[in-house]
Amino acid sequence: MVYLDLITNLALLVALSVVSGFIDKRWPRSTRLGVLMQGALFGGAAVIGMLHPLNMGPGLIFDGRSVMVSLCALFFGPWAASVAGLMTIACRIGVGGVGTIMGVLVILSSAGIGLFAHVRLLKATEPPSTRNLYLFGLVVHLVMVALMLTLPESIIISTIKRVGIPVILLYPLATILVGKILSDQVSAIQHAEVLRTSEEKYKSVFEAANAGKSITLLTGEINVNQAFCDMLGYTKEELKNKKWQDVTPADGIEATQKIVDSLLQGKEDSARFNKRYTHKNGSYIWTDVSVVVHRDADRNPLYFITTIIDITERKRTEEALRESEEKFRVLVDSTPAAVMLYQDDRWIYANKAAETICGYSVKELLTMHFWDFIHPDYKSVIQKHGRKRQQGEKTTNRHEFKIIAKDGTEKWVDLSGASTTVQGRLAGIISILDITERKRAEEALRASDAQLRAVLDATPFPIAIMDAQDNNIEYWSQSALALFGHTAPTTPEWYQLAYPDSEYRREVIDRWKPSLETARLSGRPVNTGEYRISCHDGSARVCELYATFLSNKLIVTFRDVTDLKHSDDLLKLKNLVFDASFAANSIADLEGVVTEVNNAFLQIWGYPSKDEVVGNPISYFFKDMGEAVAAVTAINVNGQWQGDFTARKRDGSTFKGYAVATVIRDRNGKVTGYQSSMVDITSQRKAESQREAALEEIRNLNKNLEQRIKERTAELKETIDLLEETNKAFVGRELRIIELKEQIAELEAKITAMY
Known part of the structure; x- marks a missing residue:
């Protein structure tokens, strides 16, 4: 082969x-x-x-x-x-x-x-x-x-x-x-x-002839008479410098060239043959051509003198009969399939391909029964159907079986047969294709398919293989069973298991079918979207489904994005908290350049949009550069910083802020940037200052009060001492002293109340 x-x-x-x-x-x-x-x-x-x-x-x-x-x-x-x-x-x-x-x-x-x-x-x-x-x-x-x-x-x-x-x-x-x-x-x-120098020689000799005449150079150029021009419908000017090949159909050039070559080689000095010329209107003119080669003294060819007679009508009759036979012969001889006819159980015709496939020559085949080279395992079946076929009976006309070639080689063949007639009698006609290589390829494909399934079972991505109509599911990978806990042999059954909710099931089908058509028409893998698939244990997995058509199969790959969706939801929640926070939140890269802020940041600092904020260094928003440097240094050393600082707004005014800042790390613990959260504490600090002033004033009043109490106490003590001395001096007047003490106590209470 x-x-x-x-x-x-x-x-x-x-x-x-x-x-x-x-x-x-x-x-x-x-x-x-x-x-x-x-x-x-x-x-x-x-x-x-x-x-x-x-x-x-x-x-x-x-x-x-x-x-x-x-x-x-x-x-x-x-x-x-x-x-x-x-x-x-x-x-x-x-x-x-x-x-x-x-x-x-x-x-x-x-x-x-x-x-x-x-x-x-x-x-x-x-x-x-x-x-x-x-x-x-x-x-x-x-x-x-x-x-x-x-x-x-x-x-x-x-x-x-x-x-x-x-x-x-x-x-x-x-x-x-x-x-x-x-x-x-x-x-x-x-x-x-x-040879072109001899074009005009003998020109006048041909002009009066009724038959077409041509002086043809060895290179093919023709010099023709008027009769030849009339025959082909050309003028002399139109045929000037033309070669015989130019007015000869392409399929006739080779045969004519062989005759010309024979004359040139000296095998013959003349030749007569039939050939076609191409008429100006595109039709073919059959002619009887007589050609004589003129040579020099050394028998070297010089040119040809050709006589051309129109025999088109005769040829049409012959060609009509030959055409049907030739078509069959050309078709049969050019096909790679063995074409064979049998009658009375024996071969009566075989083409060249039959020799190639069977190994027997046509002569040998014509002496054999049509079942002689059939493998014993299939001989009786082929003999039975073959006899029915040659008798014109209805039978099976397609078989795959083995034959034994002349050299003993076993070959697989594909036979197609029918009934026909040859010379008025029933016969069988068959065509045989050698499918040995195909059978080997199929076996190799089966082995390859087993290997492929083993590879697919080992992949972590669930995979399903189904027919191109999306009806029957021919294969589920082990990872699919592990993830979902169940599979199904058909698409409708899978819909029932994977999408138990009927409303959601209809939604899935409405999304899946158009995407499937896109994959079918494009010939490329198509992401059909995300689907919520119910598992055997009652849980649900969110999967991206990719569809692609390979040959006559639909390959569906499931990408489990459940955890990714959860991560996305957490990220969205974090972003929501970041944006919705009343505190001024910001993120900066390792160079200390701001890359993101929330709306609270814009409101507190007085900026209308992020465009004026993003791209500025952190220190830009500090009034005191020293405070900014100290904060950044603390973050780099300790991984975090918190404290008060004086901030500068867009309009140049300042306010007091309290901030907490930390480094941002990736999964490997590498620092990738900074984040901070800040609140405006200007009003708080002002209230604290006012409270401190009030407390100081109270402390001063307390000091004055204590001094006055001390002075009053000293005065009272002197009075009491005087009373006690008086009491000593005036025995029996104790009641009066008690009354005086009570009056003094009342007096002290009033003084205390005053202050």
């Missing part, structure tokens, strides 16, 4: 290289435009090959770009090589995958080797020989095989084993094929210049 795929790819590129000659005729390679167009042709051909490559795995492709880029550089030089190289590099990078680096290096090395050979090998009078073309192709592709070492280590050996030999064998041959086409174009251009 590797050889077949590579040959198919290279054959496409060889075919596309023929277009180079057409470009060279219209835009010669001697002009910059011609060279650039050749670069675009070869780059485009290489890109087409890259889009239909031998695919060795994701991003690991092999195609004929090295052939096209190297030959483009060899034959057309650096400008063309640059255009082709840039186109193929861009395409290879766009394809991407593990082989990107190798692919780009192969393009660059091919262009480099081609440019080196352009200088050393290509000469204006001598195109490269077949030997040189082979050596050139061999060098380019030995380098290509060496560059396989740039692939990931895990696939280097297997890649070299699988494609190394095909590359070394096939690619140099493709280089020879394309190189010879280009060499022939160079030779044709050179020869055209030599």
Whole structure:
């Protein structure tokens, strides 16, 4: 299969290289435009090959770009090589995958080797020989095989084993094929210049002929008579300098060229054949062509004399019959599927693909029963349905089973069958595709799927895999079961478990479905939003759901944001407390520059907006710079500070404030800034001052009162002493003294009351 795929790819590129000659005729390679167009042709051909490559795995492709880029550089030089190289590099990078680096290096090395050979090998009078073309192709592709070492280590050996030999064998041959086409174009251009001098020879001989006549140069230029012009609907002026290829359909050029080449090689001196010409109106004219080559004395060809007779009507009748047969033959021979007919239990027709799949030649197959190479495990079933099919009975027309090829290899095939008639008798017709590789891939996919599920089970994010219609849930990761405590096999059942509240369930579905369509159309993961999911234990988890479509599956990833939501709620609460506080709150960075304040701060300091506050240093809001420095120093040393200070408002006035400030630390304990909370205590301090003055006045009054009491007490003591002396002097007058004492006591009470 590797050889077949590579040959198919290279054959496409060889075919596309023929277009180079057409470009060279219209835009010669001697002009910059011609060279650039050749670069675009070869780059485009290489890109087409890259889009239909031998695919060795994701991003690991092999195609004929090295052939096209190297030959483009060899034959057309650096400008063309640059255009082709840039186109193929861009395409290879766009394809991407593990082989990107190798692919780009192969393009660059091919262009480099081609440019080196352009200088050393290509000469204006001598195109490269077949030997040189082979050596050139061999060098380019030995380098290509060496560059396989740039692939990931895990696939280097297997890649070299699988494609190394095909590359070394096939690619140099493709280089020879394309190189010879280009060499022939160079030779044709050179020869055209030599032969153009004989264009007018024998012109008058043909003018009177009723049949179409043409003197054709070896390079293809035609000089025709009026009968030929009338046949194709052109004037002589319109056909001037035209080549026979220009009035020949593209699919007929190769066959005609082979006849021309045979004449040029001296195998024949004349030839007769049928060919088509293209009428001016686009229709085809079938002709009977007789051509004679005229040679010089050394038998070197000089030019052709051609007679052309219109046989269109005859050919239409023949073509109608041949067309239906040809379509079937081309279709059958070009398909990779084996197409086979059987009648009376034996094969009566098999195409080339049947030989490839079964290993038997067509001659061998035509001697076999249609069940002879069927694997024993499936032979009876296929024999039963095959006989029903050849008898025109209704039966199963699609089977997958194994066959045993001629070399003993067991292969899986996919058979599609139907009934038909051949020569008026019932027969069976089948097509067989070799699906061995697909079966192996399916097995590998199953193993890979098991590995993937193991990886998904190990991931902490819950994951669900469901069908693209969002109906059946095919897989739940272990982390989903661990988080939710329950799962469900279908989406409706999951809705019931995860969203038991019917109203909320409808809300979820209304949000989920549009997001799912967005993911389906975009082909990218889509965050469908947050959903509150009920768990088996009665708790609820808030999850973000991400939806993405891969192939025919819907992948849903759950991101549990419950704790994050709680943290967000706490942060919002803190911000609310910060903003709603009556105290002036502020935050500053490590440079002491204010980064955030609340409304109370603006009101107390007299600022209309935060814009005038944020960006100023802390000291800007202190009247005394010394107080600011002391506060900041205390915070840096102790991690906090509290105390009174004199603040300066926006209008320059001052007030007394009491502040508490601390450092702000991150989760790792690193200081990231400062925060403070302040209240205006101007009124409090003023009241305290007034209270202190009143207390001082009271203390002074108390001192005066105490002094007066002392003076009165001394006076009373003298009076009492006098009374006692009087009492002593006047015995028997005690009652009077008692009365006097009572009067003195009353007097002291009155004095006390006065003060």
